[in-house]
Amino acid sequence: xxxxxxxxxxxxxxxxxxxxxxxxxxxxxxxxxxxxxxxxxxxxxxxxxxxxxxxxxxxxxxxxxxxxxxxxxxxxxxxxxxxxxxxxxxxxxxxxxxxxxxxxxxxxxxxxxxxxxxxxxxxxxxxxxxxxxxxxxxxxxxxxxxxxxxxxxxxxxxxxxxxxxxxxxxxxxxxxxxxxxxxxxxxxxxxxxxxxxxxxxxxxxxxxxxxxxxxxxxxxxxxx
Amino acid sequence: xxxxxxxxxxxxxxxxxxxxxxxxxxxxxxxxxxxxxxxxxxxxxxxxxxxxxxxxxxxxxxxxxxxxxxxxxxxxxxxxxxxxxxxxxxxxxxxxxxxxxxxxxxxxxxxxxxxxxxxxxxxxxxxxxxxxxxxxxxxxxxxxxxxxxxxxxxxxxxxxxxxxxxxxxxxxxxxxxxxxxxxxxxxxxxxxxxxxxxxxxxxxxxxxxxxxxxxxxxxxxxxxxxxxxxxxxxxxxxxxxxxxxxxxxxxxxxxxxxxxxxxxxxxxxxxxxxxxxxxxxxxxxxxxxxxxxxxxx
Numbered sequence: 001x002x003x004x005x006x007x008x009x010x011x012x013x014x015x016x017x018x019x020x021x022x023x024x025x026x027x028x029x030x031x032x033x034x035x036x037x038x039x040x041x042x043x044x045x046x047x048x049x050x051x052x053x054x055x056x057x058x059x060x061x062x063x064x065x066x067x068x069x070x071x072x073x074x075x076x077x078x079x080x081x082x083x084x085x086x087x088x089x090x091x092x093x094x095x096x097x098x099x100x101x102x103x104x105x106x107x108x109x110x111x112x113x114x115x116x117x118x119x120x121x122x123x124x125x126x127x128x129x130x131x132x133x134x135x136x137x138x139x140x141x142x143x144x145x146x147x148x149x150x151x152x153x154x155x156x157x158x159x160x161x162x163x164x165x166x167x168x169x170x171x172x173x174x175x176x177x178x179x180x181x182x183x184x185x186x187x188x189x190x191x192x193x194x195x196x197x198x199x200x201x202x203x204x205x206x207x208x209x210x211x212x213x214x215x216x217x218x219x220x221x222x223x224x
Numbered sequence: 225x226x227x228x229x230x231x232x233x234x235x236x237x238x239x240x241x242x243x244x245x246x247x248x249x250x251x252x253x254x255x256x257x258x259x260x261x262x263x264x265x266x267x268x269x270x271x272x273x274x275x276x277x278x279x280x281x282x283x284x285x286x287x288x289x290x291x292x293x294x295x296x297x298x299x300x301x302x303x304x305x306x307x308x309x310x311x312x313x314x315x316x317x318x319x320x321x322x323x324x325x326x327x328x329x330x331x332x333x334x335x336x337x338x339x340x341x342x343x344x345x346x347x348x349x350x351x352x353x354x355x356x357x358x359x360x361x362x363x364x365x366x367x368x369x370x371x372x373x374x375x376x377x378x379x380x381x382x383x384x385x386x387x388x389x390x391x392x393x394x395x396x397x398x399x400x401x402x403x404x405x406x407x408x409x410x411x412x413x414x415x416x417x418x419x420x421x422x423x424x425x426x427x428x429x430x431x432x433x434x435x436x437x438x439x440x441x442x443x444x445x446x447x448x449x450x451x452x453x454x455x456x457x458x459x460x461x462x463x464x465x466x467x468x469x470x471x472x473x474x475x476x477x478x479x480x481x482x483x484x485x486x487x488x489x490x491x492x493x494x495x496x497x498x499x500x501x502x503x504x505x506x507x508x509x510x511x512x513x514x515x516x517x518x519x520x521x
Contacts, residue, residue, distance in 0.1 A: 051432055072436075079434030089429050093242035101237075106435045111237060150433075 001027045001189050002048060002158065007057030009043055017043045019213045021057070025191060027157065030184040032200045033193040035210035041193040042086070044210065045162050048191065049083045050074055062157075079107065082151030082188075084161035088143045090135040096146050097122065097131040103154040114153075121149045125179065141172040148179060152188070159183060161192045165199060173199065240430065240443045241423050247447075250415040251455050257408040258459020258501050261401055262494050263466065268397030269490050275390025286378040288318075288348040293373040302346055304370030309350065312366070314358030316351040345373075352378075408501065409508045412448060416512040419444070427520070441513040445506045452505025456498025463494070 002025040009018040018040045025031055033041050046052040059066050090099045097118055104114040122131045125145040135143055151159055165173035184190045200207055209216040290301050302320055309318040326344050367374040420427060430440055
């Protein structure tokens with residue numbers, strides 16, 4: 001589904017942040033991306049959700065080499081990848097409902113067609129009663145759940161989450177993990193970047209461990 | 225009373241880019257530009273129209289001026305000239321102006337002085353026949369034979385001058401209109417870029433959520449279309465108030481401007497200003513968003 005081969009990445013021609021990174025995410029898999037701060041987790045995720053292009057190596061998504069894709073084809077690819085940002089990136093002037101509906105609105109769907117889906121997913125993340133509140137009035141946990149609902153509302157085959165439990169209490173973290181596991185069971189390929197060892201160890205999921213820009217082969221993940 | 229969230233459901237989806245920022249300033253600038261465009265357009269149309277009116281008035285008229293010539297009675301010259309005019313194709317009507325009428329024509333230059341002792345030439349007012357061509361040179365030759373003091377003036381010298389002047393004024397006004405449109409477009413470019421920079425977070429989220437450049441452009445361009453149209457209407461309203469105020473200030477002297485404002489075709493042209501402002505704002509915003517996104521990627 002997503003395949004990295006000898007990927008290197010540097011910003012502005014400087015030192016490589018990622019070096020010779022190779023791995024594959026299979027459909028329906030659940031994978032943790034771990035490593036200390038500055039190891040390159042966020043950069044790797046940016047490559048996965050196409051916010052950056054690699055400086056070398058090959059990235060294939062859904063069977064296509066992204067380097068060979070036309071610029072105009074990128075938005076359609078991005079719609080197949082749901083992203084939960086570390087800082088949520090909710091739009092403060094929109095309600096929770098409108099934030100969640102954003103991917104469907106971007107796809108050109110009418111509100112009549114997506115209203116029930118959005119309300120259902122807000123209820124699923126436990127925010128059915130807060131759907132018309134705006135992000136500044138929501139707690140960190142509520143914002144995180146809105147961000148997750150937005151990432152999955154269009155049912156993308158891939159979900160990427162950057163430190164999804166970083167700014168919430170452990171109890172809420174466990175609840176959010178249950179949401180990710182449930183999504184994974186429904187067939188979504190989930191990649192979660194975290195430095196929370198408890199989260200990783202509580203799960204039997206595969207782990208990609210990044211250290212100084214390289215995948216640590218001793219981490220026990222399935223390598224190419 | 226506590227109002228639940230669901231009771232406050234918005235009827236329409238909120239705009240993806242928050243309102244505010246420099247929109248008020250742009251509205252003001254565009255309104256001023258539209259006001260200037262309305263005034264310039266009215267001026268251009270007015271100049272063209274007045275030139276046509278004068279040209280039409282002059283081109284249908286001609287004059288024969290008969291000065292005293294020693295040895296020939298004035299009455300004989302006038303009678304001979306009227307006879308020639310009556311027999312010339314292209315002359316619709318000819319009328320000898322009275323001494324009083326001639327003196328009235330001189331009064332603006334000579335004031336109320338007694339003109340009794342001044343040799344005032346006799347004027348024959350001619351209405352040309354638009355259906356028959358006039359051989360001007362032939363007519364001058366025949367007049368010279370019967371009235372050596374006669375001079376035929378078909379006003380072509382004035383006509384030519386008026387046409388050139390009105391044409392120059394109109395073209396200058398249209399050039400000013402183009403400059404105003406360019407300045408308005410430049411203002412929109414700055415405002416659109418500032419709005420995109422200010423809402424860079426929104427642009428990023430839309431991009432990463434799979435929005436195309438066209439989608440993002442649409443969100444911005446319709447905002448600018450409405451803003452440009454609103455500013456255009458405000459500018460038109462200022463221009464109308466300005467025209468009314470101007471005509472009040474100049475009193476009956478402003479009748480030319482007032483009568484122009486009363487002409488519906490001019491009003492229709494002026495109504496195009498808000499439309500043009502809206503279209504310029506929209507097209508420029510669309511172009512700017514495309515450029516901005518291309519640079520950002």
